[in-house]
Amino acid sequence: MDVWTHDRWRFPLPQRHRFPIDKYALLRERVVADGIARPEEVHEAEPAPWEWLAAVQDAGLLERIRTGALSDRERRGLGLPWSPALVERGRRAVGGSVAAARHAVRHGLGMNLGGGTHHAGRDFARGYCLFNDVAVALRRLRDEALAERAIVLDCDVHQGDGTAHVLGPDPRAFTVSLHGARNYPFQRIPSDLDVDLASCTGDERYLQALDEALDFALPRAEADVAFYLAGADPWEGDRLGRLALTKAGLRARDELALDRLRSTGAAVCVVLAGGYADDVRDTVDINAATAAAVARRLCSYPEGALPGA
Ligand SMILES: [Zn+2]
Numbered sequence: 001m002d003v004w005t006h007d008r009w010r011f012p013l014p015q016r017h018r019f020p021i022d023k024y025a026l027l028r029e030r031v032v033a034d035g036i037a038r039p040e041e042v043h044e045a046e047p048a049p050w051e052w053l054a055a056v057q058d059a060g061l062l063e064r065i066r067t068g069a070l071s072d073r074e075r076r077g078l079g080l081p082w083s084p085a086l087v088e089r090g091r092r093a094v095g096g097s098v099a100a101a102r103h104a105v106r107h108g109l110g111m112n113l114g115g116g117t118h119h120a121g122r123d124f125a126r127g128y129c130l131f132n133d134v135a136v137a138l139r140r141l142r143d144e145a146l147a148e149r150a151i152v153l154d155c156d157v158h159q160g161d162g163t164a165h166v167l168g169p170d171p172r173a174f175t176v177s178l179h180g181a182r183n184y185p186f187q188r189i190p191s192d193l194d195v196d197l198a199s200c201t202g203d204e205r206y207l208q209a210l211d212e213a214l215d216f217a218l219p220r221a222e223a224d225v226a227f228y229l230a231g232a233d234p235w236e237g238d239r240l241g242r243l244a245l246t247k248a249g250l251r252a253r254d255e256l257a258l259d260r261l262r263s264t265g266a267a268v269c270v271v272l273a274g275g276y277a278d279d280v281r282d283t284v285d286i287n288a289a290t291a292a293a294v295a296r297r298l299c300s301y302p303e304g305a306l307p308g309a
Helices: 023-033 050-054 059-067 072-078 084-107 133-143 161-167 203-221 247-263 280-296
Strands: 003-005 042-044 109-112 150-154 173-180 193-197 225-229 267-271
Touching: 003 023, 003 084, 023 042, 023 280, 050 059, 050 084, 050 133, 059 084, 084 109, 084 133, 084 225, 084 267, 109 280, 133 150, 133 161, 133 225, 133 267, 150 161, 150 203, 150 247, 161 173, 173 203, 193 203, 203 247, 225 247, 247 267, 247 280
Parallel strands: 003 042, 003 109, 109 267, 150 173, 150 225, 173 193, 225 267
Antiparallel strands: none
16 A cells, blocks of 8 residues: 655654654565555655645744744753754655545545654644644645545544644544543643543553544544544553553554544544654554554455455
8 A cells, every 4th residue: 555654854863762763764664574565655755835834833833943943942842852854854744644645535545654743733842743744634635625524533642732722623623532641741732522541541441432432523523534643652561651552452443443434434544643662663563553454444455465464
């Protein structure tokens, strides 16, 4: 299947920083090695033009990001050292989500091997997130008359405050976030539906909560496009998560999310969001399993032809 990546655009990080910069290249190699995507189906994302970003985020914030003029408070909140390379990479992450969303509208499903930067709001950029790729992608689909109504299903372990900030006032977008109750961000911006999960919630209770959240959200959203943030950080071994999902539980989550979103007839665009395992290969395993679940749902990939089938 076609996927988008921006892993070649790296940026300088201090030693032992928690941002998993290596995950993206390892994931690209993995999806090719596993036969999920052929090498020629892995596309390098173009940088999103500044006008696309300005359609959903504050011009002053974007100018401070572009020129490296973020305040000390903004720099601390972002948690990543500013560099021109960081900005270039952030724009390409958005470009990948836009391309994957357009592909989803055409083919039913699309996936960016990155994106899901859900802590970026209209006028703030924090928690490793510069730009809100999902909000930009939705705006592009609307401007290109490819979609109108949307649901955002955010299964990263952290609450989707930035997405709620941008899309909260939008009556044609329904935002759902399932997250650890006692985890970042500590000051929330409410989604249309927030599901606070207790620390150590395991597979069974998580899957039930997801199913119930979708029962509530899907009829209200009446979406023609869905964005699924398939965060790897609800995994039991994650450094920043507090839930206790197994890898099998995360696979079941992906399948439930994809099948229920698709059952409404919505196009589904999948983005990665977070994942902070001690060994980055565990995060890559989880992300690759998500990609395999997407590929199995595209008709060119028969059941049994892919790992995990
Ligand atoms: Zn997260």
